[in-house]
Amino acid sequence: xxxxHGNIGLCLLGLGEVDEALTHIDRAIELATQAxxxxxxxxxxxxKGDGLVEKGRYDLALRDNRAALAIYREIGARAEExxxxxxxxxxxxxxxxxxxxxxxFKRALETAQSxxxxxxxxxxxxxxxxxxxxxxxxxxxxxxxxQARQRAAAAKAQQSLARSLLRLARVNRSxxxxxxxxxxxxxxFVIAREIGAPSLEAEALYSRAELARLQQKFxxxxxxxxxxxxxxx
Numbered sequence: 001x002x003x004x005h006g007n008i009g010l011c012l013l014g015l016g017e018v019d020e021a022l023t024h025i026d027r028a029i030e031l032a033t034q035a036x037x038x039x040x041x042x043x044x045x046x047x048k049g050d051g052l053v054e055k056g057r058y059d060l061a062l063r064d065n066r067a068a069l070a071i072y073r074e075i076g077a078r079a080e081e082x083x084x085x086x087x088x089x090x091x092x093x094x095x096x097x098x099x100x101x102x103x104x105f106k107r108a109l110e111t112a113q114s115x116x117x118x119x120x121x122x123x124x125x126x127x128x129x130x131x132x133x134x135x136x137x138x139x140x141x142x143x144x145x146x147q148a149r150q151r152a153a154a155a156k157a158q159q160s161l162a163r164s165l166l167r168l169a170r171v172n173r174s175x176x177x178x179x180x181x182x183x184x185x186x187x188x189f190v191i192a193r194e195i196g197a198p199s200l201e202a203e204a205l206y207s208r209a210e211l212a213r214l215q216q217k218f219x220x221x222x223x224x225x226x227x228x229x230x231x232x233x
Contacts, residue, residue: 002031
């Protein structure tokens with residue numbers, strides 16, 4: 001019953017019915033708690049956090065994520081602890097707390113390294129690059145994104161590779177290195193198309209639009225903005 005309620009909640013979240021989704025997810029958490037299903041309880045707490053983010057309640061999402069993190073630590077679920085730490089870092093970024101975000105991403109990176117989880121290492125290198133970019137430290141951000149790109153390329157992790165390329169393009173775009181940013185954007189777009197990742201495709205199209213806008217190619221910019229919107233419609 002807990003899993004049924006939780007899965008209904010996930011479907012409702014996908015449909016944008018957040019309030020109804022949260023009702024089912026709360027029931028999933030309650031039933032998992034009653035049954036002593038600790039890992040399920042933690043998972044549904046994290047899913048609830050996703051719903052609260054949709055409502056702009058980052059503070060409550062962080063509270064539920066911390067509760068999930070405590071459970072994972074208690075039961076020794078290292079991979080799930082890593083995911084919760086990463087989520088916590090993202091929430092801190094949304095709240096404008098770069099120092100706490102950096103702390104959580106570093107802990108997640110250390111956990112990924114200790115259990116040999118390549119994807120976790122790459123994702124948290126990207127996340128730490130995001131912290132540096134927000135701090136207006138482009139060189140530090142580039143170094144972290146480039147580490148992530150190299151790891152993703154070596155592992156043939158195409159989604160992470162596209163994501164790291166788009167982050168590199170964002171920094172290079174902000175520094176006026178338009179040719180480099182364009183090449184990275186185009187490469188990410190091709191990968192996104194090949195793996196069927198519409199959100200990454202939209203991000204690549206948005207990057208193209210921003211590059212065109214900054215170079216005063218306004219017709220091309222409008223065309224790419226519209227294509228980005230259509231990619232995720």
